[in-house]
Amino acid sequence: MSCSAILLGENLGKETAVWTEIGDEAEEEDGEDLSEEEIEAKLAGSKSRCVSSHSHLVNLLCDWSNRIPICLPCQQIPHGTKYDKKWLVPALQDICSIPYTPIQVSQCMSKRFDCSQQALDLKSIHTDPDLVSRDIKVVLNRKTNMEAVIKIIEGNIPQLTSLNLSHNCIQRLDELSELVTKVPHLKVLNLSHNDLKSEHELDKLKGLKLVELWLVRNPLCDLFKDPSSYVSAVRQKFPRLLKLDGNDLPPHIGFDVDTPTTLPPCKGSCFGSDDAKVYIQRFLQQYYSVYDSGDRQSLLGAYHDEALFSLTTPCNVQNPSGLREYFKDSRNLKRTKDSTMRFRLLKHTRLNVVALLNELPKTQHDITSFTVDVNAYTVSSRLICHTLIVVDDKSKESIRAFSRVFITVPAVDSGLCIINDQLFIRMATTKEISRAFVAPVPPPSSSQVPTLTAPQQEVVSTFSLKSGMKLEWSLKCLQDNEWDLNKAAHIFTQLKTAGKIPDVAFMK
């Protein structure tokens, strides 16, 4: 009569496994009649071990609770056939002061627990045959049922990492908010096919470090205008999320306090406060590393839904080609009213903004070139005015300067969110160019370092042709030898004969 022990155990002290000595009578259903008092006494005091003849499910469940091995077959309360369950259950409940769930639920849950994955599948639990056949309804949209289930999880498998609650008509997540503290390692949560009506329900789970979430087929999903606002709303609540509804999400601009970044000092910048400085430097660093990465799609996470972006660039006759890639639509040029021809684009909503950003030329910014000024403009928003030197990946000749202003508001995940973005792109001044890229920036695979003059480039090409080495290796050799072509050639030949030049240096 012991299998409620796992729950009673809490009441009687965790070290006590309340098992009756079953002995050889275990298989027999008819034992002697026990009086009510005797049953109570047995419950209250005995410490015995479960017979290993019931081991067929013991192993499965030893992991479930390594304090109290549970024996499932004994779930039929021995001698219970003599006593009406309706009487026993309340009797047990009286003894046990904690909220009590029939053992069958716990058993059912343990069957659905995959120890190797630390995963619990409670999908459609109200239709579970084991429970239904015993007339037990675990309806998870009821507070008491949900609370009980969570208590079982908390008490037995707090190290759970994956939980499936789909198809359970769940409307509210109030009780599930316990998971945040009680099941802190939960990474995968399936709430699909339920009845969650608003994204604010998810706020109750904030703090869970979810990596995978399923929400499909909940009324809340239909409230979003488009898939990306749905994705971004969810991501704001769960910044570590990598998979939503089975789809991989693009890497996210994280504002984790944990990840340190090394930033070169911004000289002359004014941040307003030291806290703001670290915060904002990190934001800019992350923003521009995505900006330079070739796919700016994940910048969506940095922008507010209603973000505004405008791009201005001067076009004067003397240098028409330099900024050509930024001119998309010649109609606009004719439409501008300024006497100095000017090209402008204005984009509204984050989707449009990022779509435009994705079409701009690939860039590489010089991280040492940042000058940043920050003003607090309202209590929470920041005006971040910054200038940086940027090199266009394709034509290394044109080094540009971005003068850019962000207005940022705090984002829900304690990051920053851009709501206004004004970008002015101009050619860099000669002074800026001479100082740009002073710190070596790793060159992309096959192109020259931007600051070479035309004659220098010629020397490199000649050397490369003669030696058979790739351009950047030729460049290095020349640089190491003070651009003395003869000396470089001599050293090259020496090293080559000595076999010291790796194969990868040579053009195929």
Add this chain to the structure above:
Amino acid sequence: MGDQTPLWEQIGSSFVQHYYQMFDSDRSQLGSIYIDASCLTWEGQPCQGKRAIVEKLTSLPFTKIAHSITAQDHQPTPDNCILSMVVGQLKADDDHIIGFHQCFILKNINDAWVCTNDMFRLAVHNFG
């Protein structure tokens, strides 16, 4: 939408014109566009309040100054302010022509547009 200039652009550009005109002629008058809550960051140095700002601007070490605007851009902000960005060149006294970059936040208080934030930078990177 047509070719009608949006309101924020109208306000922004007339402010910009007014600002540089006043700056170039008599910058002590600039107090009229700032309020006590305004913040100016001038080449990395912060100033707060109308008086401090005017003091900073009038104490700049040049007598003659001329600004030429290369480009300006205006955007509305969600709280009905205007973000204006100006890029141009200036010449002070007998110095060389230097590029500059400035941005303003304009706010409507009692039917008048004032500047609540102002950030100014010369277009030369301060590496040293």
